[in-house]
Amino acid sequence: GQNIDQPTEMTATEGAIVQINCTYQTSGFNGLFWYQQHAGEAPTFLSYNVLDGLEEKGRFSSFLSRSKGYSYLLLKELQMKDSASYLCAPREASGTYKYIFGTGTRLKVLA
């Protein structure tokens, strides 16, 4: 089966750092993706981890621990435009390779 757990909402201040956690259980595993989704828009790709450790990409970093079924997305130097939902999406590897999305974490960045 599959289960993905993320906080529903988070609030942070402009310029701060925020960490969005995700725990997952999937049938097989073939990488974990983070997507950003602004209200009323389609999700857009942010980052991808397939091996344990930290992947850094500008203000955004993502971490993965496969043994713990755990990932986080780290956003630094928050800007107002970072207010969006952040979706954790592990990719299954059990005969087919579908992506399962969590409910998303709605981040509000305050001035």
Add this chain to the structure above:
Amino acid sequence: GAGVSQTPSNKVTEKGKYVELRCDPISGHTALYWYRQSLGQGPEFLIYFQGTGAADDSGLPNDRFFAVRPEGSVSTLKIQRTERGDSAVYLCASSSPIGRSGANVLTFGAGSRLTVL
């Protein structure tokens, strides 16, 4: 095309009617995915295609839902006898490879918002 194109962007229909939603993926992308997203929720997997064949249709909620991709490019999601609970944004995504792992980045279309009255 340059991106994933979905039509119509909005569809309002009456309960019991038949609906078709179309997805035109990025040229050359062999994998195509359909998701459904309700307000405040993440995308819910429906079906994905590898080429012309449905590789996994385990997310289709019932036999009123069907999808085709006859030539391995454009896909159509078909919903028969629509119900109010079918109201949602239907997202289509196609994928490209990333790195050496074989995992693919999904590029989403803007979605088709379906409202069943």
